[in-house]
Amino acid sequence: MSDTDAYDALHRDIVSGELSPGERLVEEELAERLGVSRGAVRSALQRLDHDGLVVRERNRGARVRRVTPREAIEVLEARAALESLAAGYAALRRTDAEAAELRALTAEMARLHAAGELLSMSERNAVLHRRILEISRHDVARDICSRLHSQLVRFQFRTILAPGRSPRSLTEHQAIVEAIAAGDRKAAERAMRKHLDNVARALDAVAAGERVAS
Incomplete structure (x- = not known):
């Protein structure tokens, strides 16, 4: 090795x-x-x-390293800035084949959601975000976001399991992909920022509930 x-x-x-x-x-x-x-x-x-x-x-x-919920939310805020930028570039630079690939990923997420396989859906969510970064061809955003994402993996499953979060997450990802497929840079940026802002709010709510429970 x-x-x-x-x-x-x-x-x-x-x-x-x-x-x-x-x-x-x-x-x-x-x-x-x-x-x-x-x-x-x-x-x-x-x-x-x-x-x-x-x-x-x-x-x-x-x-x-221990990552606190507060730090996780700050990471999500940083990712929102970088990934919205990347989503915009993905809308400008994606090929037809790449647009079809992103749509196939959201279709798979919809299938997993319908089957109640939320953890598997969350895993495909991570793949979708990674592919958008790759399709953007924005190397700096991709490099920084890959490091930031590694710190959040243990939190991602907590948000997808939050009551009512999974259908909203699916809708948000579909909006991101459709904006990218349409080549609409501004819409892709807005959709990605809205999605990650919502993830941050969901994590904050989950963390608040855990503090109350403890």
């Missing part, structure tokens, strides 16, 4: 929740589990620190 493979494995374990927020990351243990050198693990942890997924502290080692 290469240094890149070690990074990919740890990144996957963090965003999937296998490595929990706050969990200590011991280089020797990780090297043994992954079958790599401690140097490869150290390099991977440095990259994950840069991604905002790991916190490295002097004389205390590394641990999985």
